[in-house]
Amino acid sequence: xxxxxxxxxxxxxxxxxxIFKDFxxxxxxxxxxxxKMILEIFLSFDGHVDIESLHQKIQEQDPSLGIATLYRxxxxxxxxxxxxxxxxxxxxxxxxxxxxxxHHDHLICTQCEKTIEFEHALIEKYQIxxxxxxxxxxxxxxxxxxxxxxxxxxx
Amino acid sequence: xxxxxxxxxxxxxxxxxxIFKDFxxxxxxxxxxxxKMILEIFLSFDGHVDIESLHQKIQEQDPSLGIATLYRxxxxxxxxxxxxxxxxxxxxxxxxxxxxxxHHDHLICTQCEKTIEFEHALIEKYQIxxxxxxxxxxxxxxxxxxxxxxxxxxx
DNA sequence: CTATATATTGATAATAGTTATCAATATCAA
DNA sequence: TTGATATTGATAACTATTATCAATATATAG
Numbered sequence: 001x002x003x004x005x006x007x008x009x010x011x012x013x014x015x016x017x018x019i020f021k022d023f024x025x026x027x028x029x030x031x032x033x034x035x036k037m038i039l040e041i042f043l044s045f046d047g048h049v050d051i052e053s054l055h056q057k058i059q060e061q062d063p064s065l066g067i068a069t070l071y072r073x074x075x076x077x078x079x080x081x082x083x084x085x086x087x088x089x090x091x092x093x094x095x096x097x098x099x100x101x102x103h104h105d106h107l108i109c110t111q112c113e114k115t116i117e118f119e120h121a122l123i124e125k126y127q128i129x130x131x132x133x134x135x136x137x138x139x140x141x142x143x144x145x146x147x148x149x150x151x152x153x154x155x
Numbered sequence: 156x157x158x159x160x161x162x163x164x165x166x167x168x169x170x171x172x173x174i175f176k177d178f179x180x181x182x183x184x185x186x187x188x189x190x191k192m193i194l195e196i197f198l199s200f201d202g203h204v205d206i207e208s209l210h211q212k213i214q215e216q217d218p219s220l221g222i223a224t225l226y227r228x229x230x231x232x233x234x235x236x237x238x239x240x241x242x243x244x245x246x247x248x249x250x251x252x253x254x255x256x257x258h259h260d261h262l263i264c265t266q267c268e269k270t271i272e273f274e275h276a277l278i279e280k281y282q283i284x285x286x287x288x289x290x291x292x293x294x295x296x297x298x299x300x301x302x303x304x305x306x307x308x309x310x
Numbered sequence: 311c312t313a314t315a316t317a318t319t320g321a322t323a324a325t326a327g328t329t330a331t332c333a334a335t336a337t338c339a340a
Numbered sequence: 341t342t343g344a345t346a347t348t349g350a351t352a353a354c355t356a357t358t359a360t361c362a363a364t365a366t367a368t369a370g
Contacts, residue, residue: 135305150290
């Protein structure tokens, strides 16, 4: 069955689908229509997505796709480093596109939950210094600034 | 019944117990032996504590104290800003003393889970600048640097 | 192209952490 | 001391996530 109509692998530049396929092959896992659809829908979101939103959008396209498959696929996507998992204050996990996206930190409005992504070169520099000071090898980091945005302050 | 042997409120300087009592009174809540014990045991820990560790230590002193009371009390302590709740990568919540403790960020070993707390004045300064730039009023922040510590690297 | 080994799927049971319910009890203000 | 009501512990309920399993789809060797 040829469900891969886009035939993305003909594109010389590596994209998320190729990376995912390669990873699956490497690990002796299989490229399935469900996994393709989940990655497609995941990429159609900007910024952060939670399971609920993903599941909802998937249901619209294919109501037969089970929630367990969604969880399983996201776990693989995290393993192959295309996706990053976050756990925010409310305990719910959210997922974020990682590949070819510069690392970024988050500015979160505690009232409307609006989230802005940013980065700051000097902060990154100091992070590395701090790690060296304590003998750590830095692998990744997460910074969240919680505050109230302009709009919410007006109300 | 006078379970408050320490009579902490006679101490002129505000401490966690007074703050907690005041908060309870303000909100028309009651000062109970269970709440006192939970705060005591919470304060006896350094740095981060999770529910499990707290519950275990509480069981040693008073096996009759229910887990629901522990959750309820921690929620109040967070409300009155004596305690800060974090949710780390594994989805489990942990709690951290907040009052009279300088804010600090975390350096976490992804292998042994060892956690070091640190702060950096310039990073804090830049955080404020970033917030201003986006029109946010900064309320709190969280920074986690994930890496591998010296010991784990040797193994 | 076909056969075969095995990875994957969806449904659902199971689990873990947390919260809600409720009757008995403790607190606290008058 | 009393009475209104907040609190407690036990436990049911709930939510998010993971494990189980039989049916099915995929990849690969021939």
